[in-house]
Amino acid sequence: MTTQTFFPVAQNHHKAFGSLSVPKRLLLGPGPSNANPEVLQALAFPPVGHLDPFYVHLMGEVQELLRYAWQTDNRLTLPMSGTGSAAMEATIANSVEVGDKVLVAIKGYFGHRLADMADRYKAEVKTIGKSWGEAFTLEEIELALIKHRPSIFALVHAETSTGVCQPMDGIGDLCRKYDCLLLLDTVTSLGGVPLFLDSWGVDLAYSCSQKGLSCPPGLGPFTISPRAEEKLHARKGKVPNWYLDVSLLNKYWGSDRVYHHTAPVNMNFGIREALRLLSEEGLENAWNRHKMNAERLWSGLDSLGIQMLVDEDLRLPTLTTVCIPEGIDGKAFTMHLLNNHGIEIGGGLGDLAGKVWRIGLMGYNSTQENVDTLLNLFDTELPTFRSKTSSAA
């Protein structure tokens, strides 16, 4: 018989850390954004079981609230039990079969990530590219669809790395004309930027909890259209990802309520409240608020002579990329804002590293007061900082 020896307990990793205290931050970067205090309160409810009738009812509420926020009737609309990147991977894992041609439109960091993921699922990946800071035209997309005839066309609506909002008119029609699924990244648009998944003909979409929804990071809203469900049902083999397999998840989130994994119940308490608050405000109001506060930021930056990367008609109301003025050490200024004012703004990613700051006004943080606070700091601190940097150089 196998036995069980009791070893002495090693103490080399036994550290006496004090209880947690967290510094107060105003998160005006690319995300996470600050959470609504009501959402934080919901997170702290004692958990219930993931098959408790109360929780099962709550799951239905979350799904319905998500359908409203995304403007979709998709039955399979649910938050994946991971962050936005998990939901991103779920769209790929469930839709891609080995050898499928996937066309990815890359105009920033997250387009590259989609291509990387599709490659891992053994797609034949094709890409079209655009400079970071621009959007694709319908003509460019149609030409690429004709050339590659993909089974999936993947596109980022709100490119978090550049601050560009991709205009969507006509793209869904093209994807039907050339018979492919339309996969859309809405990570930085859900809750803050007009989104009409069904009217746009989007077949697969994902988002996150920590931006326009004002909930902490940890859940990845995911949705799949009946058209994409057909492709899923016709798969030759199992989805090569157990955790994100929608056919299994549907047995839990659908009417059967069969155990799949233990749901992150507290995070779902949080997103339920976050989505309820969005629904209470109303989508049009939330979108208008984001637009007005972004315009206030843009006009303030203009007045200060600070340039923005993206043409105004393509700018995201949720995320603005600001060109770092010459003579300024961008990283040093963000550290100054964080350490001396408790304010986080983001730096550039990939092609834009060192060239831009990324300013987010998302969900709970999209307020006139936050815009004015930040503009005031740009007005008063940036010049001082410039001279400090210059004299140090």
Add this chain to the structure above:
Amino acid sequence: MTTQTFFPVAQNHHKAFGSLSVPKRLLLGPGPSNANPEVLQALAFPPVGHLDPFYVHLMGEVQELLRYAWQTDNRLTLPMSGTGSAAMEATIANSVEVGDKVLVAIKGYFGHRLADMADRYKAEVKTIGKSWGEAFTLEEIELALIKHRPSIFALVHAETSTGVCQPMDGIGDLCRKYDCLLLLDTVTSLGGVPLFLDSWGVDLAYSCSQKGLSCPPGLGPFTISPRAEEKLHARKGKVPNWYLDVSLLNKYWGSDRVYHHTAPVNMNFGIREALRLLSEEGLENAWNRHKMNAERLWSGLDSLGIQMLVDEDLRLPTLTTVCIPEGIDGKAFTMHLLNNHGIEIGGGLGDLAGKVWRIGLMGYNSTQENVDTLLNLFDTELPTFRSKTSSAA
């Protein structure tokens, strides 16, 4: 140029749900368990950025506290940004290459899941089986290793579906003798049952946040030994799972701090506090507490003439499988406890569906008071219930 039409906002999913209120539950099932109130408080701190120096420091604390809890020196020890099932999949996704022989020892539901996952990653899956309620002997394991010569041997330490604790003496030595990695499920043991990953020669392990750690579900502790890291580095291709790719995650959790995904910061606040509280109590004390309270439950059930499925020397202190007495509708009794007493206990899974209840005494919930509350209900309500059921029949 592509343009953007504004559609009218559909109201069919616009529901007016009230603000959240959550029923109070005592969770004495297979998990989640109740969270420590200090952990819930930590969850509700306003989020900070996932690259904030404060957060980066906290990540290091979480890793160190996890190493202590698991008794391992593994460098790559971190919570995956998903539930325990995500961490389970991470062990498979990172270690298995197409065609690798994976031997899974199945003695319950979660062994089957490991086999399903390994199959999705294109392993050549071999299995050995044992009745639900039993453990493997060293001889059985050695014979299977000789027969199959796998590159990975996967085993469940604490089988949540049966309540069996697998004795570990000698298994790590066998895995070295026959040159395979040892992969261990510690979902229902971490924090509540003695675990000595390094002394046992475990190469890959995973767990969850919501059982012995007294944190809500949502994170999946994961660890990988230097020996398994070597296999990871020697992979011919990329890990076929982007979200769980440890080589990418290591750049974020390691010294580089390169952005991978936006971490679930609030859940990490929670697990940091949960692990700190465990470390404050001390592993030996926590293990003894679980053992004493489980023994109190077992002796109470014995006194009531209620049988348990597993032989006492193999019983998990965290989870007890109780044979549903003849004449009782097991499901009806669990619903009665939930609806009239706010207490959750679990039913059986798979081979044990309808045959057992599963009683968890995990982490914060492993107290003498909870044991007595439950025993008292079994004493007073079960007989009444039996006569009710009988008269209704």
